Structure formats: C-alpha cells, structure tokens
Amino acid sequence: MPSSPMIGYAHATKSFGSLKALDDVSIEIAEGEFVAIVGGSGSGKTTLLRLANRLTEADGGTITVEGADVRDVDPVALRRRIGYVFQSGGLFPHLTVADNIGITPRLLGVSAADIAARVDELLDLVQLDRAAHRDRLPEALSGGQRQRVGVARALAARPRIVLMDEPFGALDPLTRDALGDDYRSLHRKLGLTSVMITHDMTEAILLADRIAVMRSGQLLAQGTPNELAKSGDAYVLELLRTPRRQAERLNALLPKSGAA
Amino acid sequence: MSLLADPRWGEALAHLPDYLGNHVRVSLAALALGLAVSLPLAILTRNRPAPRGLLLAFASIVQTVPGLALLALFYPLLLAAASVALAWFGVSFSAFGFLPAMLALALYSMLPVLRNSITGLNGIDPALIEAAKGVGMTGRQSLLMVELPLALPVMMAGIRTGAVWVIGTATLSTPIGQTSLGNYIFAGLQTQNWVFVLFGCLASALLALAVDQLLGLIENGLRRRSRLRAALGCAGIAALLAATLVPTMGRSSQGYVVGAKTFAEQYVLSALLRDRLQVAGLSATARSGLGSSVIFGALKAGDIDLYVDYSGTLWANQLHRTDIKPRTELLAELKTALAKDNITLLGDLGFENAYALVMPRKRAEALGIRTIADLAAHASTMSIAGDYEFFSRPEWAALQKTYGLSFRAQRQMQPDFMYAAAASGEVDLIAGYTSDGLIAKYELVALDDIRHAIPPYDAILLLAPKRARDERLQAALRPLLGKIDIATMREANLRASGNDANSSPDAVAKWLWEKIKQ
Numbered sequence: 006m007p008s009s010p011m012i013g014y015a016h017a018t019k020s021f022g023s024l025k026a027l028d029d030v031s032i033e034i035a036e037g038e039f040v041a042i043v044g045g046s047g048s049g050k051t052t053l054l055r056l057a058n059r060l061t062e063a064d065g066g067t068i069t070v071e072g073a074d075v076r077d078v079d080p081v082a083l084r085r086r087i088g089y090v091f092q093s094g095g096l097f098p099h100l101t102v103a104d105n106i107g108i109t110p111r112l113l114g115v116s117a118a119d120i121a122a123r124v125d126e127l128l129d130l131v132q133l134d135r136a137a138h139r140d141r142l143p144e145a146l147s148g149g150q151r152q153r154v155g156v157a158r159a160l161a162a163r164p165r166i167v168l169m170d171e172p173f174g175a176l177d178p179l180t181r182d183a184l185g186d187d188y189r190s191l192h193r194k195l196g197l198t199s200v201m202i203t204h205d206m207t208e209a210i211l212l213a214d215r216i217a218v219m220r221s222g223q224l225l226a227q228g229t230p231n232e233l234a235k236s237g238d239a240y241v242l243e244l245l246r247t248p249r250r251q252a253e254r255l256n257a258l259l260p261k262s263g264a265a
Numbered sequence: 266m267s268l269l270a271d272p273r274w275g276e277a278l279a280h281l282p283d284y285l286g287n288h289v290r291v292s293l294a295a296l297a298l299g300l301a302v303s304l305p306l307a308i309l310t311r312n313r314p315a316p317r318g319l320l321l322a323f324a325s326i327v328q329t330v331p332g333l334a335l336l337a338l339f340y341p342l343l344l345a346a347a348s349v350a351l352a353w354f355g356v357s358f359s360a361f362g363f364l365p366a367m368l369a370l371a372l373y374s375m376l377p378v379l380r381n382s383i384t385g386l387n388g389i390d391p392a393l394i395e396a397a398k399g400v401g402m403t404g405r406q407s408l409l410m411v412e413l414p415l416a417l418p419v420m421m422a423g424i425r426t427g428a429v430w431v432i433g434t435a436t437l438s439t440p441i442g443q444t445s446l447g448n449y450i451f452a453g454l455q456t457q458n459w460v461f462v463l464f465g466c467l468a469s470a471l472l473a474l475a476v477d478q479l480l481g482l483i484e485n486g487l488r489r490r491s492r493l494r495a496a497l498g499c500a501g502i503a504a505l506l507a508a509t510l511v512p513t514m515g516r517s518s519q520g521y522v523v524g525a526k527t528f529a530e531q532y533v534l535s536a537l538l539r540d541r542l543q544v545a546g547l548s549a550t551a552r553s554g555l556g557s558s559v560i561f562g563a564l565k566a567g568d569i570d571l572y573v574d575y576s577g578t579l580w581a582n583q584l585h586r587t588d589i590k591p592r593t594e595l596l597a598e599l600k601t602a603l604a605k606d607n608i609t610l611l612g613d614l615g616f617e618n619a620y621a622l623v624m625p626r627k628r629a630e631a632l633g634i635r636t637i638a639d640l641a642a643h644a645s646t647m648s649i650a651g652d653y654e655f656f657s658r659p660e661w662a663a664l665q666k667t668y669g670l671s672f673r674a675q676r677q678m679q680p681d682f683m684y685a686a687a688a689s690g691e692v693d694l695i696a697g698y699t700s701d702g703l704i705a706k707y708e709l710v711a712l713d714d715i716r717h718a719i720p721p722y723d724a725i726l727l728l729a730p731k732r733a734r735d736e737r738l739q740a741a742l743r744p745l746l747g748k749i750d751i752a753t754m755r756e757a758n759l760r761a762s763g764n765d766a767n768s769s770p771d772a773v774a775k776w777l778w779e780k781i782k783q
Contacts, residue, residue: 058399060395060398060399081401081402081403082401084398084399084400084401085400085401089399089400091392091395091396091399092392095392095393095395095396095399096396097393097396097397097410097411097415098393098415099411099414099415099488108400108402108410109400109401112400112401112402112406113401158400162401
C-alpha cells in the first residue's frame, strides 16, 4: 500500500445556500482501487465526486489528488489529467465520435496524427468498430455506444484516475451489464483508479472493490460488502439486503439453468 | 407602350453601378460594425441577466424608431460631433453621407443579432457546458469549441435577419446624402417615375436575397464543417464587395457635386446644372434626394459644391428671420449673411418657388375669393393640406397671424398628391408651390398674398466655400442667371410630373436648356 492515497478527502464540507450537501466527509482511495459511491438522490455523492476535479469547490476540509492539495493545482490542468464520464455521455453533439474522443489530447496540444492513432486504439479498447463509428455524430449512436464513446473520451489522455457519474444508469439491463464488465476489465488492464457513483447497490457490489454509502451529505459506512454487512447502520443493511432479496425472488421465478 | 420597352429601364441601369455599389458598401460596413459590437456584447452578457436585459431593452427601443428618423437623427448628431472634433482635436470628418448612414444602420442591425445570439447561447444544455469544463476546456475554449458552434444556427438566423433589414433600410439613407438604391425610389416617387421606383425596389430586394443566401451558405458550411461551403459564401460576399468597388476605383475624382433636394424641380435643376458644367468641360455629378435640412450643411461643409435653394427658405431657416423684406433687399442681405460663411450667392435664376395657398379656380370664383384676405370669412369651414414641413414653418404662423386664419382641419401630404387632392375636393385648400406645373393642369388658382405674409422665394444658386474663387465654374453657371421665368419653370415641372420617358429629370433638363438658351 503506498503511503499517500490517489484521492484523499479530509473533513470535506460543502453547502449550497442553506442545504448542506457534504457534512464532514473523510475517505481515502488507494491507487488501483475501484470504489463505488452509493446513495439516493441528494445524498451528496455527486458533490463528493466533483470536488476531486474541482468542478465544485469545497467550503472546508482538504482534498488531495496524487498527493497534492487540489487548491494548489490549476483546475484546468487537473481536469485534463483526470478522466470523467458523464451521466448519459455528455458528448458534444456537433463533434464526430473521433473528435469527441480526441478532445482532451487536442486541448493538450497533441498532434493530429497522434490523436487519430489514439482514437483508433481507444475505439478498439471500448469495442466499437473503427470504420463504422469514427466519423459519426453522437445522435447516430445507441445509448450504449454513446457511453462507450464517453469512456473512451475519459481515457484518451491516459489518466491515472477516472471519475464516473452514474455512467451506466440510463442503459437497458443487457447493455449495462456488458458495459460494466467491460469497464471492470479495462480498469484492471490499465491499472486505473476508478470512482463510480451509482444508486444501484447490485452494480456496486458486482463492479467495485470497495463501497462508500452516503446519505444526507454524510458518509455512513465504507468497505467491502462483507465489511459493510458488519456495519450497525440500518440504512446500509437495508441497501445490502436488496440485491440478495431480488436474487432469491428471481431464483424462485426463473427456471433452473438448462431446464429451459 | 409596353412597360418592358420603356427606355427608362436603360436609364435606370446606367445608374446601377453607382447606386448598387454605394448601397452594398454602406450596408456591409454597417453590418460588419453591428456584428463587431453586438457579438462581443452578447458573449459578454450571456451569463449576466441584468446587463443582458438592459442591452436588449436598448436594442428594442432603437428598433421602434422609424428607420428614416434614425438616419435623419444621425446627421445633426455627427455634425455636432464633427465641429467638436475639429475644435478640440483638429480632426475633421464629414457628417454627410456614408458615416451617419453606416452608424444608424449598424445600430438598426443590432436587435436581431443581439437577441438571437443571446437566445442561442443561453439555450445550450448546461450539461454540455459542464462536460466542456470536465474534459479540461478553459472558459474561452468552451466558448469557441462548444458554445458558439452550438449556438451558431440561431445566431446566423439573427445575422441574416439583420442583413436583410439593413439592406432594406439603407434605401432610406438617400436624404442624408448616402447614395443608395433608395435614389431610384426617392427620385421615382418625386418625379412620378414608376419605372425607377420599381427598379429600386427590385434591386434592393434582389440584393437582400443574394446576401441572405450567401450568409446561409456560410452558415451551412460552418455547421457541417465544410470549409468549401463556408469559403464559397465568404468568397461570394467578398466578390460582391469587390465588384462594387471596381467601378468606383476606375473613375477618377467625381469632380463637382451638384446637390438637389427631394422634389421634382430640384431634380430637373440639378440635372441642368450638371449638364452645363459638363458642356463647359468640367466633370460633374448630381447628388439628389437630399433632405432640405441636410443640404445646406452639406454645402457649408463642402460635401456638395453647388445647389439651388430659395431665398425665403434660407431667410427663415438659416438666418432665423421672421420679418419680411422686399425681394431685392432680402437677396442683398442674404448674400452678405451667407458671405460670412464663405458661401457664394451667385445670383437668382429668375423665378420664385414660394408657398402659396391654392384652391380650385371655379370654387374660388363661386365664393368670390381672390386673395388670402378674402379667405378669412370661409376658413373656419375649410380644411387645408400642406407638405411635411409647412405647418411647422414660420410662414404658416405668419399667414395665420396676418390674415387671422383658423381652419377646420389641417393635414400633411406628400407634395405630389396635394394638387390632385385639392382638385378632387378631398381638401378645400392646399399650401402649394408657385412654380408647380400642376396648378395649371388641375385648374387651380394661387391666392394673392396682398399683405406679404410670405417672404419672397427666389431660386438662387449657391456655391460651397471652396468654390468661392472658382472662375471656370462660375463662368459656366452665369448664363443661367435670370433666364428661367416662372412660366417656363412651371412647364418644366409639369413635364417632369409625367409618367413617361420624356419626363425624366435628364430629359426635362435638356428641354429646359433648349428653351432658355437664346
């Protein structure tokens, strides 16, 4: 375990007017970890994520990225070295798939030829056909394809950290499942540090190494599913029970494998 | 005669390079200036609701000012600015023609550009602006790479609307001295030359359509990221501008500029003066359709070299005199006063174009009205019509006071339509012009001003300060002095009011010269 975490939050607080979005949250995310932040809407999970690349500025506490206090880092430079996957893609509708993917390298001044090569590499990586998708506009893609492009764009400048804001939330279950698995293997292959927001505990358990549960701006518990199960918090336990209950009901309803 | 075979089409076409060229130049310059101001303002205020609201309110107010008034307002404004600039910084510029027209039109183009740019920029999905930030764009990069491209279609729609408005409104810049396609329309309306009116309208409509299409091509190119289309559109606009610059550059200095106000007699006289100068081997052009408040200032500033005005007009409007003197005394005093401004009163042409109260001859006889004094008893049951300035002129006040007149109603009318209105009985009386040929045509009679409430209005030839010692010019003009009597001028004016090829100012000027040259 390295001495300093990739991302560290110490006593982070943030208010929007009278609403306390984050209330003294501390958590550390180690290099190579895949952490899911789980919570309902308004729990503060998105605010927590956005503090890391300064899309939102904290009112109090300290946030460090790769050992440096984010307040000491130029926010634009910071965002260029952290991949960010937006809810439902956030692709620029007037730019082709290739131009969307190559945007951060372009901002960093990478040559056009290098960008083109990188875009092809990334299309392979997220399993999109180069020839078929390169020059399309986002409107011509399916939801799943758009999200794959969103992931490719986040990875384009070879970041060590990727932040994801409900990346697979709006997709149909089959696509969602496939994309989650594919991302999980990318995470391992590229040695990324990933933080993903989700409201779905099942997804969190299946993909993440560690889960942080948030409610009303506070971090209720964090740890592996096993560690969470030992938490005394009723809300955390309730969240954990849901996937199992669903699985049991499904088992009862679905035919046993092979019987169909 | 078939409309298409009318030789006036040819005459109109001969003016096209000059009129169209000036029209394109002033319109494009105004649009460019309007964009240079509006686009940065729209961008700067896109996230600031308060200044944005103020800006839109200002642009809306400008838009409610009629185009003609806005253009007319810029002339005195710039005249004042020019004199301040000269006094304080020693810099002189012309407040005439191009500059006021361009500034007023630029202001006029601002509303559609501002409104659409602001709407376009504010209509962008906030998630995309967030995404631009998230991928590492600076504010400037977000604007250039995301916000402007996404707002482009709406912004371009505003720019295209602005362009069409400017090109249309530019036809109204003729009276402040900016040559434009409006010269056809003003001249045509004043001399009943419907071919010119039609030609001017068609030309400006086609120009507006062409520019709109070229801007559409640029928009299309930018949106589809087709450099070819955008380049084609830009090339089209550049070609249009270049094409209109070529004829002007080919021509050497335009020589003497003869001014003319906005009525038929002035068009005829300016054509006559121009012809005389050309015959004398001097290069000369006519600048017609100038507003009567603009033309004297233009002469004083040297923007035009000569024109014909009327003694009583200058007496009241420039000298601000309300007393009335006999004609020779008034002329002598006027000459001295104008000389203080270095303006030369070369002499009078021989006729008077005064205001006169005019009514149908038969009705006047039936009522026993021969003079304005006879009118007093009937005035309270009569309506009177005058041109757009008459009722605010000192003559009107003097007439009312001297004769104790009080009419039932008063109306303002386009001068050309007044005489017909009097003949048909739509109004009882009009304030007409003594030199107008329509008085005889419609069997009207001008009532005698026995108490001399109206000052004399001798047609006089004025020269700009820089021409005070120009002997060649003055020698070319002297043969005209005292040669045109009222009957001749009336006939010339009547000819000019016809709607055929012989009624163009040029044709009538030639007829007039033939008539007076002996």
